[in-house]
Amino acid sequence: xxxxxxxxxxxxxxxxxxxxxxxxxxxxxxxxxxxxxxxxxxxxxxxxxxxxxxxxxxxxxxxxxxxxxxxxxxxxxxxxxxxxxxxxxxxxxxxxxxxxxxxxxxxxxxxxxxxxxxxxxxxxxxxxxxxxxxxxxxxxxxxxxxxxxxxxxxxxxxxxxxxxxxxxxxxxxxxxxxxxxxxxxxxxxxxxxxxxxxxxxxxxxxxxxxxxxxxxxxxxxxxxxxxxxxxxxxxxxxxxxxxxxxxxxxxxxxxxxxxxxxxxxxxxxxxxxxxxxxxxxxxxxxxxxxxxxxxxxxxxxxxxxxxxxxxxxxxxxxxxxxxxxxxxxxxxxxxxxxxxxxxx
Amino acid sequence: xxxxxxxxxxxxxxxxxxxxxxxxxxxxxxxxxxxxxxxxxxxxxxxxxxxxxxxxxxxxxxxxxxxxxxxxxxxxxxxxxxxxxxxxxxxxxxxxxxxxxxxxxxxxxxxxxxxxxxxxxxxxxxx
Numbered sequence: 001x002x003x004x005x006x007x008x009x010x011x012x013x014x015x016x017x018x019x020x021x022x023x024x025x026x027x028x029x030x031x032x033x034x035x036x037x038x039x040x041x042x043x044x045x046x047x048x049x050x051x052x053x054x055x056x057x058x059x060x061x062x063x064x065x066x067x068x069x070x071x072x073x074x075x076x077x078x079x080x081x082x083x084x085x086x087x088x089x090x091x092x093x094x095x096x097x098x099x100x101x102x103x104x105x106x107x108x109x110x111x112x113x114x115x116x117x118x119x120x121x122x123x124x125x126x127x128x129x130x131x132x133x134x135x136x137x138x139x140x141x142x143x144x145x146x147x148x149x150x151x152x153x154x155x156x157x158x159x160x161x162x163x164x165x166x167x168x169x170x171x172x173x174x175x176x177x178x179x180x181x182x183x184x185x186x187x188x189x190x191x192x193x194x195x196x197x198x199x200x201x202x203x204x205x206x207x208x209x210x211x212x213x214x215x216x217x218x219x220x221x222x223x224x225x226x227x228x229x230x231x232x233x234x235x236x237x238x239x240x241x242x243x244x245x246x247x248x249x250x251x252x253x254x255x256x257x258x259x260x261x262x263x264x265x266x267x268x269x270x271x272x273x274x275x276x277x278x279x280x281x282x283x284x285x286x287x288x289x290x291x292x293x294x295x296x297x298x299x300x301x302x303x304x305x306x307x308x309x310x311x312x313x314x315x316x317x318x319x320x321x322x323x324x325x326x327x328x329x330x331x332x333x334x335x336x337x338x339x340x341x342x343x344x
Numbered sequence: 345x346x347x348x349x350x351x352x353x354x355x356x357x358x359x360x361x362x363x364x365x366x367x368x369x370x371x372x373x374x375x376x377x378x379x380x381x382x383x384x385x386x387x388x389x390x391x392x393x394x395x396x397x398x399x400x401x402x403x404x405x406x407x408x409x410x411x412x413x414x415x416x417x418x419x420x421x422x423x424x425x426x427x428x429x430x431x432x433x434x435x436x437x438x439x440x441x442x443x444x445x446x447x448x449x450x451x452x453x454x455x456x457x458x459x460x461x462x463x464x465x466x467x468x469x470x471x
Contacts, residue, residue, distance in 0.1 A: 036392040038454045045447075045456070059392075131432040198468055200447075205470050220445065222471030227439025229446040231469050244471030279471055 032212075035059060039066040040178055042202035046185070049212060054192040058185050058199075065184065068095055069177045071118065071170070081162050082118070082170040088163030096160045098286070102176055105290040106152035113294040114265040116155055118170040119146040124270065126261040129252035137254065143268040150265055175293055179285030182206045182241060186285075203228075204243035206285060223337060224248040224277040224317055232323065232337040240329060241285045245292035246277030246317070262296060273299035279315040281329035300324070384444060384461035386423035388416055391454040398423070400442070400459070412453040423457060425450065445469065 034047045035055035044062045046055055068091075070076045074083065077091035091099070102115045123146045129135045138146075149168040156163055162171075173180075178201040186206050189197050197208040198217055207217045216238055220231030224246050235242070247260035247270075259270045278296040282288035291312060295303040300316055304326055307314050313327025321340045325333050335342045384400040390408055398404050404418040405426075414435060417426035422440035430452040438448035441457065443465035448457045 034458075036389060036456055038391065038451065041451070043449050043451065043454075043456065200468055203469070203471050205468050217467045218445075218465075220466035220469040222469050224471065227437065228434075229439050229441045229443075229448060229469065231466060231471075234466055242470040246471070277471060 037062050039063050040181060045200040046197060048189060048194050048197035050192060050194045054194060057188055061184055061188055062181050065181050068092060069173050071172045078171055078173055085167055086164055088161050090160055091162050093160050096157050098180055099157045099162055101286060102173060103152055109294040111265055112297045113290055114150065114152050115171050115173060115175060116150050116152050116169055117263045117265050118172040119149040120263045120268055121172065126252055126259060127250050130250050135252045135254045147268045176286040176289040178202055178204055179241065179243060179289035182285035206241045207237040208239060210238050221279050221315060232340050233333055233335040235333045240281050241288045242279060242281050243288045243292050244277050244279040245296040248276060262293060264297060271297050274318050275300055275316060276319050277317045281313045384459055386418055387458045387460050389456045408455050410453045414450050414453055414455050416457055423459065425457060
């Protein structure tokens with residue numbers, strides 16, 4: 001009898017300990033789970049303490065947003081708008097709201113950020129050339145022709161109808177769609193009671209809360225001169241979005257010059273200044289995407305001035321490997337790479 | 345007829361309890377998530393499904409098939425896409441991953457290569 005008692009006690013112990021191990025120190029919401037969805041021309045990875053159902057909902061949300069906002073899908077809101085010429089197209093209320101938000105960013109930046117640069121993007125086809133296509137430069141006439149079809153002022157949104165006032169224009173929300181998707185995914189996670197998550201949309205990250213052990217999530221800032229897995233320094237973050245823009249992701253080189261995928265809407269040329277990359281930390285993903293692009297276009301001096309005037313937190317990496325930070329969200333930044341000089 | 349229940353603790357009881365504790369400890373260790381054992385692992389996934397979790401301290405090669413083919417190599421404490429048939433080869437250019445939190449992706453084939461483990465340098469890399 002006593003042996004049976006001892007055996008039962010032992011079995012209880014075995015299952016109790018095994019159960020602890022299976023949960024891996026999880027919180028009540030569930031185990032840490034990671035899910036990846038491929039959409040919006042990139043990947044979306046969520047690492048969170050939540051149930052599978054929440055992750056599936058995030059996946060469906062991102063796929064649905066891709067279906068509405070993708071420029072390359074003919075039946076998306078943006079695809080139909082771009083095919084409508086000057087007739088205009090009815091878009092969903094959410095797309096209309098995002099278009100209005102994007103146009104407000106265009107105006108705020110004085111046209112430095114412009115969601116209608118798609119004719120230039122197509123003309124230069126940097127991504128295609130970077131992927132192995134033969135690098136050639138468009139002629140100045142071709143650039144001038146494309147420039148005639150660029151200008152956010154010629155896109156209007158009234159109610160749920162968007163319309164171009166010039167023929168041949170097209171809109172690309174790719175500059176803020178990933179951040180917008182992050183914002184929506186975080187709303188969903190919060191609504192499902194998730195308090196700790198790391199949401200990665202391509203190379204942009206939303207940090208929700210802190211780790212279950214109470215420590216902060218730490219994000220590395222990519223080394224633009226190194227491989228995608230290398231970083232120049234680290235930054236602890238909580239409830240913030242961090243994103244970068246630069247000339248190192250999609251570009252091609254010809255005769256020693258680099259031609260990147262971000263365009264100067266005033267010259268029609270790929271942006272080429274003293275910056276290699278700009279990283280911003282914001283509360284909103286869509287605004288973060290806009291700011292990183294606009295600040296990169298401005299160049300170091302003007303970008304730093306804008307950050308100081310508008311209380312923006314940003315990190316700048318120059319082509320000569322100097323690092324500058326501005327704003328409260330970068331006070332805890334630590335440079336870990338010996339290849340760069342921290343100028344602050 | 346009743347059997348008298350003896351509560352006297354004998355050496356054999358100690359043996360049973362010790363054996364039970366050993367089994368419990370073994371089950372506990374075997375079911376611990378791999379990332380908690382202090383080693384670093386290369387987690388290879390395709391379209392969100394984890395295909396393999398390989399320790400960085402054991403050289404290996406893993407081939408992912410799909411729309412394209414990626415070869416993941418584990419060597420010298422690092423994991424990397426050593427070759428790929430995808431159109432742009434971004435995954436191969438991502439370089440060698442050695443620290444927890446590092447990630448390389450092959451978009452065309454839906455493959456992610458992530459380093460997981462207790463010695464997290466960063467949780468993710470922005471940019």
